[in-house]
Amino acid sequence: MQRLRDEGRWGLVSPVVAPYTRDMSDGADQRLVLLVADEAGRDLRASIVHRLEEADVPFTMAVVGCDEPFIGLEEVATGIVDLLRRFRPHVVHVAVGGLDLRDQPEPDGAVRPARAIADLRRDLHHIADAARQSGETDLVLSTLPPVDDERQDQLRGNDVQQFNILVREVGRQRDVLVDRWDLAVDETARSPADLKPDGYTLGATGRDKVAVSVATAITDALIRADHPWRRFCRIGQGYPLEGVPRPRHLELG
Known part of the structure; x- marks a missing residue:
């Protein structure tokens, strides 16, 4: 995955929030948030950053996001370990899955069928495994927003609901927070409408609602991570990166 190796394709998307620290001993209480998204989620990141800046929390947040969207959950599952090792985020928010539910045209004219729920379940568990094994990153998984079947045939409402049930199921099984889009x-x-006339693309009101939901989920995850019981549960478990100082990220310098 070239995206994971190309330094220029990832960057700080929050110029106002103080960048993640070079040295955690400087007394600054800062958190790094990694946004992993498809095209729809990537286009929301400026609004998400704005909402995070408004959050009433006792720490500052820096946000790293992708310049190129992820195609589907399989791509995320393949690259998540490298992403977590590279960025060492406190929270990773994954908003991917809509394209997995559609038939996708290939460059050669063939059509790749929508992926099976069983395959998506495997990918979600792989992502949850990677976050847990890192020993320092909390995961947030987002559901998909609903669609209007009467206005479009790109996504079936039943498929979206089935995917969302799956995300919530994995969240319960793996103790992962779920961002309920x-x-x-x-x-x-309708007045105002959350969806555009096509019945599945978020309109301005819908985008703002989702940005609020993302910011709330991320801050909840960060606050939950600081709970004394969760800190206690992480002691002495021998995670691969335990005791290794977090690196200074060039993207945040």
């Missing part, structure tokens, strides 16, 4: 967005809203 399906609750934040109302596909029946």
Whole structure:
């Protein structure tokens, strides 16, 4: 995956929030957030950063996001270990999956069928495994926003609901926070509408609701990570990066 090796394709997307520390001993209480998203999620990152800047929390946050979107969960599952080792984030927020539910045209004219739920379940568990094994990163998985079947045939509402049930199931099984885009967005809203006339793309109101949902989920994950019980549970478990100082990220310098 060239994206994971190309330094120029990842960058600090929050110029206002203080960058993640070069040296954690300087007294600054800072958190690094990694956004992993498909095209729809990537286009929301400026709004997400704005909402995070407004959060009433006792620490500052720096946000790293992708310049190129992830195609689907399989790509995320393949690269997640490298991403976590490279960026060492406190929280990684994964908002990918919509394209996995559609038939995708290939360059040669063939059509790649939508992926099976069993394959998506495997990918989600692999991502959860990577976050847990890092010993220092908390994972947030997002559901998909609802769609309006009466206005489009790109995504079936039943497929979206089935995917969202899967994400929530994995969240319960793996003690992972779930960002409920399906609750934040109302596909029946009209004035103003959460969805554009195509029935599946987020409109301005929907985008703002999702940005609020993402920021809330991320801050909740960061606060939960500081709970004394969760800190205690991490002591002495021998994670691969335990005791190794977090690196200074060029993207955040």
